[in-house]
Amino acid sequence: MHIEQRGSGPHLVMLHGWSMHSGVWHDLAERLAQRYTLHLVDLPGHGQSDWHDGDLALDNFLPALAQLIPDKALWLGWSLGGLLSLALAQRYPDKVAKLSLIAATPSFVQKNDWPCAMQAAIFETFAASLDVNQAQTLQRFLMLQAKGADKSRDSIRLISEQLATRHTPEPAALAAGLYCLLKLDMRDALAALSCPVQMILGGRDTLIPAEMPDCARQLQPRLQTTMLEGGGHAPFISHPEWCQQQIEQFFDG
Numbered sequence: 001m002h003i004e005q006r007g008s009g010p011h012l013v014m015l016h017g018w019s020m021h022s023g024v025w026h027d028l029a030e031r032l033a034q035r036y037t038l039h040l041v042d043l044p045g046h047g048q049s050d051w052h053d054g055d056l057a058l059d060n061f062l063p064a065l066a067q068l069i070p071d072k073a074l075w076l077g078w079s080l081g082g083l084l085s086l087a088l089a090q091r092y093p094d095k096v097a098k099l100s101l102i103a104a105t106p107s108f109v110q111k112n113d114w115p116c117a118m119q120a121a122i123f124e125t126f127a128a129s130l131d132v133n134q135a136q137t138l139q140r141f142l143m144l145q146a147k148g149a150d151k152s153r154d155s156i157r158l159i160s161e162q163l164a165t166r167h168t169p170e171p172a173a174l175a176a177g178l179y180c181l182l183k184l185d186m187r188d189a190l191a192a193l194s195c196p197v198q199m200i201l202g203g204r205d206t207l208i209p210a211e212m213p214d215c216a217r218q219l220q221p222r223l224q225t226t227m228l229e230g231g232g233h234a235p236f237i238s239h240p241e242w243c244q245q246q247i248e249q250f251f252d253g
Contacts, residue, residue: 002048003068004040007033010251011073014040015081017103017234018177019138019169021047023162024078027240035248039069043081045173047166056176058087058184066092074251078102079207079233080177083184090189100198100247103205103233105212106186106219114187116215118207123182130174138168144206145233155237191219198224198250200243202231224250 004022012032016024022040029038044061045051054060065088075096077085082104089096110117129137142156169177190197197220199213213225226246228235236243 001044001050001064001068002042004042005037006040007036007038009036011070012036012038012251013069013073013075013085014038015075015077015085016041016043016046017079017081018181019046019141019174020159020163021166021169023047023165024159024234025236026162027158028236028243031240031244032247036074036251039073041065041081042166043084043173043177045170045176051170051173053172056173056180058091062088062091066095069095071095072097075099076102076247077104078236079104080181083108083180083186086186086189086193087184089193089195090186093194096195098196098198098251099193100200100250102200102236102243103202103208104199105208106190106216107184108181108207109183111185114185114215116209116212118209120182123178127175127178127182130171130178134168134171134174138174152232152238155232155234158237159234187219190216190223193220196222196224196250198226198246200235200246201225201227202233202235203227203229204231205233207233 014025016022022042025040032038042049044055071094075085082101085099086106089099107114107117109120126137142159217223228239228242231238
C-alpha cells in the first residue's frame, strides 16, 4: 500500500473516496502540511497502490493499514475513506486520537431503521455500469459529487486534473469499493467510538441526505457536525480554506 508522507507536526492520516487517489487532497493537503505530518494513503488498486484480490476486504485491509500508521494519529476520511476510517477506529482504537469525516456517513444505503441514506439501487446501477463502460461510469460519479453545489464546474475540473496525474483505478478495486459502499454498516462503530469525532458536510450533497447528521447524533451524542450550505460531496475541493479551518479547530481543540 502506497502512503506518501509530508509536512511536520502531529500525525494525520488521510483516506480518499471511491475511484479517487490521494492526489485529490492536493489543495487541502498543502494547507494541512503546514501543521501536521500527513500520511496520504492510496487505497489498494488506486493511485500508486498495487491491487490483489481481497485487498479491500476489512479483514485484510485494516490490519495492513494499521501496521503502517503510528498510534494515536489524527484521521481524516472522505466518503468511502470515512467509512473505512470508522471501521479502523472500531477495530484499532489505539490508532485513532480524533476522527474527522468529510461527506461520510456510517451507512450510505437505506435500511429499515436507517432511512437517512441513499437507495441501494443507485450503487447497484453504478456497479452494473462499471462492466459496460468504466470511463463513463467514473465521469457520471464525478458529476454526481458536484451536482447542485457552489463552484460545481470548478470542482469537477480540479478533481479531473488531480485524477489524471495517476493511472485509472483497477476495475476489481472499483468493484470492491462499491461493494463497501453498498454493504458496510458502521453504525455500531460510530456509536462505540471513544475518541472525538467530527462530520463536515455539504448542504447540497446529493449522496448524503440533509437529515443524516440528526440520525448520526442519535447514535453518537458527542458527534460534532458542521455544514457548508453551498457545499456538495467534495467541500474540501470547492472550499479548501473553510474546510481547513473546521479541521484544525477540531484537531487542535
